[in-house]
């Protein structure tokens with residue numbers, strides 16, 4: 011499954027919205043550039059007048075005057091361009107910053123199941139390659155397109171005003187220009203889309219290979235992974251070659267069509283001068299205009315090309331917004347109590363492959379339930395359902411009669427939370443890391459939360475709560491990071507906790523220490539512990555045995571042992587060890 015890409019209608023609507031929102035800034039930039047371009051037109055015009063005047067015979071003071079005007083025009087243009095470009099850059103940065111914030115907002119709200127299913131490579135490519143491309147287009151492209159378009163239109167208008175008979179020659183390059191650019195633009199969008207997609211795939215393959223390096227090594231998949239990278243590289247190479255071929259047709263075509271108008275103006279102008287229907291000065295002016303307009307036209311085409319690239323990237327970026335939410339919160343729903351009930355819960359990671367087959371579970375408030383069973387039985391999946399991480403594909407999980415997935419995420423986490431061994435320390439201060447759970451917590455509350463999980467090492471930190479942690483700052487040990495995660499839980503204060511192998515990755519000494527921290531957190535809450543060591547099961551109020559996506563046995567430890575079923579067998583074999 012791939013993340014969606016916005017279609018051209020959505021892209022147009024989004025671009026239109028952006029343009030409308032910034033029409034004030036755009037108007038200002040356009041006005042300044044139009045004035046600058048107008049000042050730039052004075053040079054060739056004065057030159058033409060001088061040529062005619064000299065041909066007729068004139069005074070040096072006329073020439074002096076013309077040169078003075080020329081200097082004024084150039085200075086005016088310089089000042090105008092300075093402000094115009096500054097405004098254009100500010101506008102580009104503003105639009106880009108908005109886009110980036112919006113994108114980050116969308117990405118952090120994406121349903122976890124969608125991200126997992128689509129793979130992280132695509133998302134990473136969109137946040138890096140695509141954002142870079144759009145950034146280039148918005149920062150430089152949009153302003154330059156406005157500038158060059160204004161310059162081209164004004165130059166043509168000026169040429170026509172000087173002498174329309176001569177100006178006709180400027181059209182000499184148009185047919186070739188139209189044919190090559192149209193040929194190109196028709197193929198470019200698909201070409202660039204394929205190019206970005208091939209990079210995303212390459213990104214994904216390499217990221218997966220690196221992240222799963224141990225697995226690749228253990229299973230001897232090295233050759234297969236290399237072959238996949240090679241295949242992805244080949245595809246990226248072909249996609250890139252295709253767009254390169256497109257450009258090798260476009261650029262020479264454009265260059266030839268630039269030279270044609272200059273040549274045509276001089277030849278056609280010479281003939282007009284010989285028949286007396288134009289002056290040498292007019293031909294000079296228009297020939298210089300033809301030279302002058304070359305650069306903006308070239309730049310405009312370059313940007314039309316870049317904008318295609320930018321547009322395909324933008325389509326991929328705003329396409330992420332089209333991911334349907336996996337839940338719709340109904341804030342008016344208020345859980346009546348802290349009672350968590352799962353009924354007929356099914357879940358399929360892939361359509362048609364249920365890993366849970368209708369699980370019923372009624373958790374007593376304050377109860378401690380251990381979930382045991384063979385690996386791959388669906389214990390973690392059940393844990394994720396009970397914590398509302400994924401909406402079940404069938405059945406419901408409710409708290410106080412309200413389905414978990416009907417609760418806004420912020421509120422949900424105040425009811426049930428999942429504790430796993432993945433705990434991330436964010437770059438920032440320790441207090442920022444803790445306040446993620448409750449932004450309004452004061453320092454005393456943060457310290458109480460840390461004390462509750464036995465994190466006494468915090469007192470020894472150079473800057474206390476304000477110590478920078480995470481990559482680049484103080485590197486926390488896995489046990490410390492886990493304690494920070496637990497302190498966050500204390501702040502969040504959910505009444506029900508789902509523990510999934512919360513301490514299993516740590517060395518036994520750290521684990522014992524942490525279990526003490528953990529038991530402080532668990533005090534007075536409903537706990538579902540996915541147990542990988544049976545002694546935790548022994549301490550629980552009830553034990554649930556999960557096998558092949560079903561709860562096969564459930565009851566207090568002693569009863570299950572006495573019943574002599576599956577759990578009894580597990581318990582016996584564990585004891586013999």
Ligand code: ADP
Nearest residue numbers: 126359360365384385386387388389390391392
């Ligand atoms: P347990 O926790 O009991 O080991 P899990 O809940 O992790 O079992 O897995 C149950 C089944 O679901 C397994 O067959 C596993 O391969 C599958 N599964 C788990 N996570 C995913 C996932 N993200 N995508 C697809 N299948 C998954």
